[in-house]
Amino acid sequence: MKRKDYLLATDLDNTLAGDPLALQGLLNFFNKEELDPALIYVTGRHLDSALELMEKEQLPAPDLWITDVGTAIYDADTLTEDTEWHNRINENWQPSAILRMAKNFPDLKRQELPHSKRISFTVEPGNSKTVRLFQENLELEGIPHYFVFSSDRDVDLLPEHSGKGQAVEYALKRYAAPHAKVLLAGDSGNDSQMLSLPFPSVIVGNAQPELNDLPSHPLIYRSTAHFAGGIQEAWEHYHMPSYKTKPIGS
Structure with missing residues (x-):
């Protein structure tokens, strides 16, 4: 560069x-x-x-x-x-654990990606309660991640750092x-x-x-x-x- x-x-x-x-x-x-x-x-x-x-x-x-x-x-x-x-950033990345947790939240629709650098979902607008519960459950389980919710529909789970x-x-x-x-x-x-x-x-x-x-x-x-x-x-x-x-x- x-x-x-x-x-x-x-x-x-x-x-x-x-x-x-x-x-x-x-x-x-x-x-x-x-x-x-x-x-x-x-x-x-x-x-x-x-x-x-x-x-x-x-x-x-x-x-x-x-x-x-x-x-x-x-x-x-x-x-x-x-x-x-x-x-x-990938030292503690656990995409499989995140996906197991996501199965408990059927409103989360997984996005198809060519890799597992991030795990991404979409939700229907107005489903912020589901998103918040998903985030809380990830934290309770101690699964390392960085959580991003944007545009009232996009949910991205990233390596924590x-x-x-x-x-x-x-x-x-x-x-x-x-x-x-x-x-x-x-x-x-x-x-x-x-x-x-x-x-x-x-x-x-x-x-x-x-x-x-x-x-x-x-x-x-x-x-x-x-x-x-x-x-x-x-x-x-x-x-x-x-x-x-x-x-x-x-």
Whole structure:
């Protein structure tokens, strides 16, 4: 990964991707201002699905992939997985124990994945009580995990020391330039760990309501613009003071 002066680590679905005009506007902005930030794509998708989305949405190629809600990191050129990260987070990972517990909750519909880096389910909206009971039972049984419930339907069980935030923190320390000016971007609950890191971040204007629970903070910018337009608005706010249009956290 090239060590550049600027770095954007962003979720894909409904953040960088989702509005082609907003995406093109962001890319035009970077080009006009002669900015060339390093790109880290931080997604809940598995790698093959993320690559398909990149082609479909005509996203620029990243420098680094963080996939499966932060449970895998790949070099973007070679698609080689970071084995240090893999080994670090999988030491106590028990997917079979999680699946045994999930059998007691028929409302949880397992997602088909090509691996067991994470265990993921969907529920019908409004089933938060079932999700909470599932989480409580996992904790009572002492099964190591990191639990993420987002968009009122997506349930992700990850190795306990993973998640988008911990993966981004690791990636910045290992791959990014120490002096890089960073922006983190997301739209849903599985981004909250990442958005809470001690770096400038943006909650895009079309974000899920669950991110309203994040406390106001000078490093969390709530944009009015949606999708990639929200990234541009926050970039102007943090990294180009002459563009500043609104107070941080408003």
